[in-house]
Amino acid sequence: MFKNLKISLRLGLSFSFILVFMIAIILVSLNQIKVSRTMFDRIIKTNNVRLQLSNNMIDLTREVSINLRNIFLLKDSEKTLELKNRIDSIRNLYDAGFKKLEGLITNDDTMSFAIVAKIKASQDVSRQLNNKVIDLAIAGNHEESILLMNQQASKKVAVWITDIDELITHNADRSSMLFLEAEKAQDAARLFMYILGTVAIALAIMISIFLTQSITRPLNISVQTADEIASKDLTRDLSVYEKRGDEFGIMIQSFSKMIEILREQMQKILDGVNVLASSSSEIFASTTQIASGSEETAAAISETTTTVEEVRQAAQLSSQKAKSLSDSAQHVAQVSQSGQKAVDETIDGMNRIREQMEIIAQTVVRLSEQSQSIGGIIASVTDIADQSNLLAVNAAIEAARAGDQGKGFAVVAQEIRNLAEQSKQSTMQVRNILNDVQKATNATVLATEQGNKAVEAGVKQSVQAGEAIRIMTDSSAETAQVSTQIVASSQQQLAGMDQIGISMQSINQAGMETSASMTQAEDSVKTLHELGQKLKELVEQFKM
Amino acid sequence: MKKEIRTILKNRAIAMAQEPEQKKVASAVIRVITFTLAAETYAIESVFVREVYPPKDFTPLPEVPPYIFGIINVRGHILPVVDLKKFFNLPEKGLGDLNRVIILCDEQMEFGILADVVQGTQDIELEDILTIPPTVTGIGEEYLKGVTKDRLIVLNAKRLLCDKNIVVNEEAN
Numbered sequence: 151m152f153k154n155l156k157i158s159l160r161l162g163l164s165f166s167f168i169l170v171f172m173i174a175i176i177l178v179s180l181n182q183i184k185v186s187r188t189m190f191d192r193i194i195k196t197n198n199v200r201l202q203l204s205n206n207m208i209d210l211t212r213e214v215s216i217n218l219r220n221i222f223l224l225k226d227s228e229k230t231l232e233l234k235n236r237i238d239s240i241r242n243l244y245d246a247g248f249k250k251l252e253g254l255i256t257n258d259d260t261m262s263f264a265i266v267a268k269i270k271a272s273q274d275v276s277r278q279l280n281n282k283v284i285d286l287a288i289a290g291n292h293e294e295s296i297l298l299m300n301q302q303a304s305k306k307v308a309v310w311i312t313d314i315d316e317l318i319t320h321n322a323d324r325s326s327m328l329f330l331e332a333e334k335a336q337d338a339a340r341l342f343m344y345i346l347g348t349v350a351i352a353l354a355i356m357i358s359i360f361l362t363q364s365i366t367r368p369l370n371i372s373v374q375t376a377d378e379i380a381s382k383d384l385t386r387d388l389s390v391y392e393k394r395g396d397e398f399g400i401m402i403q404s405f406s407k408m409i410e411i412l413r414e415q416m417q418k419i420l421d422g423v424n425v426l427a428s429s430s431s432e433i434f435a436s437t438t439q440i441a442s443g444s445e446e447t448a449a450a451i452s453e454t455t456t457t458v459e460e461v462r463q464a465a466q467l468s469s470q471k472a473k474s475l476s477d478s479a480q481h482v483a484q485v486s487q488s489g490q491k492a493v494d495e496t497i498d499g500m501n502r503i504r505e506q507m508e509i510i511a512q513t514v515v516r517l518s519e520q521s522q523s524i525g526g527i528i529a530s531v532t533d534i535a536d537q538s539n540l541l542a543v544n545a546a547i548e549a550a551r552a553g554d555q556g557k558g559f560a561v562v563a564q565e566i567r568n569l570a571e572q573s574k575q576s577t578m579q580v581r582n583i584l585n586d587v588q589k590a591t592n593a594t595v596l597a598t599e600q601g602n603k604a605v606e607a608g609v610k611q612s613v614q615a616g617e618a619i620r621i622m623t624d625s626s627a628e629t630a631q632v633s634t635q636i637v638a639s640s641q642q643q644l645a646g647m648d649q650i651g652i653s654m655q656s657i658n659q660a661g662m663e664t665s666a667s668m669t670q671a672e673d674s675v676k677t678l679h680e681l682g683q684k685l686k687e688l689v690e691q692f693k694m
Numbered sequence: 695m696k697k698e699i700r701t702i703l704k705n706r707a708i709a710m711a712q713e714p715e716q717k718k719v720a721s722a723v724i725r726v727i728t729f730t731l732a733a734e735t736y737a738i739e740s741v742f743v744r745e746v747y748p749p750k751d752f753t754p755l756p757e758v759p760p761y762i763f764g765i766i767n768v769r770g771h772i773l774p775v776v777d778l779k780k781f782f783n784l785p786e787k788g789l790g791d792l793n794r795v796i797i798l799c800d801e802q803m804e805f806g807i808l809a810d811v812v813q814g815t816q817d818i819e820l821e822d823i824l825t826i827p828p829t830v831t832g833i834g835e836e837y838l839k840g841v842t843k844d845r846l847i848v849l850n851a852k853r854l855l856c857d858k859n860i861v862v863n864e865e866a867n
Contacts, residue, residue, distance in 0.1 A: 536748075540794070543727070543746045546815040550725040550740040560815075561710075567814060 154395030157365065164357040171350035175343055182339030189332035196254050197325040203251045204318045208311055210244040215307055218280060221287050222296055230287050237284070241277070248273075259324065265317045272310040279303035368398035375405055382692045384413050416692050423686040430679040437675050441668040448661045455654045462647040469640035476633035483626040486619050493616040500609045507605055511598040518591045524584055528577050535574040542567030722820040726848065727796060729809035732784040735846055736809075737816065742851035744799040746812050749775075749789065763808050766795055773797060775806040778849075781837070803855045816846075823848055 155163070217237050221230050248269075255262045279302050286295030368391065375386050388406040392399060545563035549556030726737035727746070751767035752775070761780040765772050775795055779786065787810055795806040823840035837857070839850040 536791070540746055540748060540812075543812055543814060547727065547740050547743050547745060550815065564815075 156395075157397050160361065160364065160396075164361055167357065168350065168354050171346065171353070175346050175350070178342050178346070179339055182335050182342075185335040186332040189328045189335070192256070193325045193328050196256070197321050197328070200251055200254050200321050201318055203247045203254075204314050204321065206247050207244055207251070208314050210240050210247070211307060211311055211314070213240050214244075214280065215304070218283060218299060218303075221284065222292060222299070225287075225292060227288060227290070230284070234284055234288070237280075261320055262317065262324075265313065265320055269310065269313040269317065272306060272313050276303065276306040276310045279306055365398075368394070368402065372398070372401060372405060375402075375409075379409065379412070384409055384416065385693050413694050416689055416694060420686070420689045423682055423689055426682040427679065427686060430675055430682050434672070434675045434679060437668060437672045441665065441672060444661060444665045444668050448658070448665060451654065451658045451661050455651070455658060458647065458650050458654050462644065462651065465640060465644045465647050469637065469644060472633055472636040472640050476630060476637060479626055479630040479633050482629065483623060486623040486626055489619045490616060490623065493612055493619055496612045497609060497616070500605055500612055504602065504605045504609070507598055507601050511595065511602070514591055514594045514598060518588065518595065521584055521587050521591060525581070525588075528581050528584065531577045532574060535570045535577065538570035538573070539567055542570060723817050724820060725815055725817050728813040728816050728846065729794070729796065730811045730813065731779055731782070731809065732787060734784075735813070736778075736849055737818065737842075737846050738796065738798070738807075738849045739851050740815060742798050742800060742855065744797045744804070747795045747797055747806065749793050749795050749808070766806055768797065768806075771804075773804060773806050775808055777808050779808075798851055798855055800852070800855045807854075818842060818846070818848065 214237050217233050217240070221233050224230065224233070252266060255266065279298065283295045283299045283303050286292070286298065371388075371391060375388065378384075378386050386409065388402050388409070391402040392406060394402065542563045545566065546560050549560035549563055552559065725740045727740050727743050728735055728737045730736070745768075747766070747768050749766065752764055753766070754764040755762060761777050763775040763777040766775050778784075790810075792811045794809050794812040796809050796812065797804065797806045822842050824842070825840050826835050826838050837850055837853055839848040841847055
């Protein structure tokens with residue numbers, strides 16, 4: 151049950167326990183001291199004073215008696231009065247002391263009260279007798295008074311004094327009683343302190359042992375765990391100790407949390423290291439590529455440098471060309487004016503060509519019509535040939551019917567037939583030729599139409615050309631201006647090319663530096679890679 | 695061109711100057727008119743042919759057998775025209791410029807047959823005409839005289855002229 155108490159609470163409880171014991175001891179002893187102190191006080195301040203007073207009262211009483219005797223001895227009335235006054239003053243002193251004594255009697259002391267009452271009674275009796283004695287003495291009745299005194303008063307005074315003595319003895323008794331009480335009280339206090347002190351010491355020892363153990367045991371566990379963590383072992387399971395409700399429970403929770411976090415961290419570091427390893431090898435490959443790339447870049451840069459030089463020369467050349475261009479632009483302006491005239495003439499010529507083309511077209515159409523009429527003629531010739539053929543056949547038939555007389559006629563008929571056949575073939579040839587002619591004329595018609603169109607397009611184009619040349623005339627003036635600007639620009643360009651040359655040199659330098667840096671980077675990546683490997687080994691040393 | 699014509703004429707003169715060959719056997723020559731029907735060449739004896747006439751002034755007739763092509767006016771004579779292609783179940787070809795009507799005649803009959811193309815006249819020796827084998831029937835073999843070596847089908851004109859089938863029976867109307 152104490153395991154779940156906080157250490158502070160535990161410590162507080164223990165110390166307050168001990169504190170309570172100590173306070174108890176102190177209180178008890180203080181009390182006892184106080185009791186004995188009162189006892190001693192009473193002995194010293196009351197009883198001793200009472201003793202003194204009692205003794206004083208005895209003395210005073212005796213003095214009164216002495217004075218009484220003096221009265222008898224002197225027998226002088228004057229002296230008697232004087233002595234009587236002295237006796238009165240002594241009595242006053244006595245009364246004052248008696249009063250004081252009465253005031254010092256404590257309520258528990260009943261015996262003292264009784265004795266005091268007795269004293270008072272004997273005092274009153276004695277005093278009356280003495281007064282009588284004195285009165286008799288004053289009256290001059292000395293003998294009677296001496297008798298009275300010797301017979302009665304002195305006895306009563308003796309009783310009185312014994313009573314006071316009794317009080318003194320009683321006082322002494324009380325003092326010794328009080329002293330005994332005080333001693334008793336002191337003894338009790340000592341015993342009590344012995345017992346209580348022993349118990350307190352025993353308890354304090356037990357509590358200290360328990361406290362030490364309850365603190366050192368979990369501390370030992372923590373130290374052990376810390377040692378294990380220090381020796382790269384993260385396998386410890388502290389969940390058993392986590393249930394403690396005290397600071398150690400919290401500490402062990404923190405420990406296990408720490409171990410958990412360390413495990414996670416280690417795992418993450420391991421993952422990270424793996425990534426690092428693969429990344430560094432990739433970077434290594436990349437840097438190698440970049441290194442080769444930068445070498446290529448260097449080569450390219452030197453090529454570019456030479457190219458820039460060439461371009462510079464070209465720019466110089468172009469500057470010269472621009473100058474000549476400026477000259478020729480002015481020339482162009484003149485030429486374009488003459489071109490304008492030529493184009494106007496061209497337009498006229500084109501118009502004439504168009505007229506001629508129209509005449510050609512009409513002619514061709516006529517030709518086509520005529521060839522069609524030739525076709526008609528050919529058809530009729532063919533017809534005639536057919537009819538001749540038929541006639542020849544019929545003539546042959548007639549000849550056959552005539553018999554032998556008709557034989558010669560049959561030959562003639564055959565000849566006619568052959569001729570008809572020939573003329574038919576000829577007309578066929580003519581027809582073919584005519585077909586070709588017709589095709590050709592058709593083609594010509596088409597061609598002339600196209601020619602017409604072309605001529606029209608030509609006219610249009612030459613008009614456009616005229617327009618264009620006019621624009622060109624305007625433009626060429628602008629061109630002249632622009633070409634002077636170009637001359638200026640090309641000179642600037644030349645200057646720019648020089649600057650580019652310088653820049654290329656610095657780029658070249660930078661490229662070389664980059665190449666050097668890449669080699670360094672390569673080395674660095676190699677180191678990084680090794681570092682990753684080492685890190686991996688380190689992390690793998692951890693047991694998880 | 696002129697040279698060619700000259701050579702042609704010369705050759706022809708040479709050909710004509712030559713003696714005609716002596717006939718081995720005096721009797722056996724007939725003169726025929728050759729013409730085509732569809733893809734085949736036919737011949738008919740010129741003795742039975744009166745003349746060849748172009749198919750003009752031609753009128754088709756209603757209500758006649760399909761082989762009667764129509765009637766034709768030959769210089770005032772009205773003659774029937776027979777389509778032998780229908781007769782011999784040959785494929786139709788339609789009329790064209792080269793169609794001719796061959797007019798056959800003897801003492802009793804006179805009619806025309808429609809020829810696709812008339813080729814001309816020719817002499818055929820009778821020995822060359824081979825008779826049709828008797829196994830060939832159903833194609834109007836009774837109208838055929840024979841076939842020459844040159845696949846020239848010689849028609850029997852006399853048989854055609856005597857045939858009662860060609861005469862249209864008026865009672866049929």
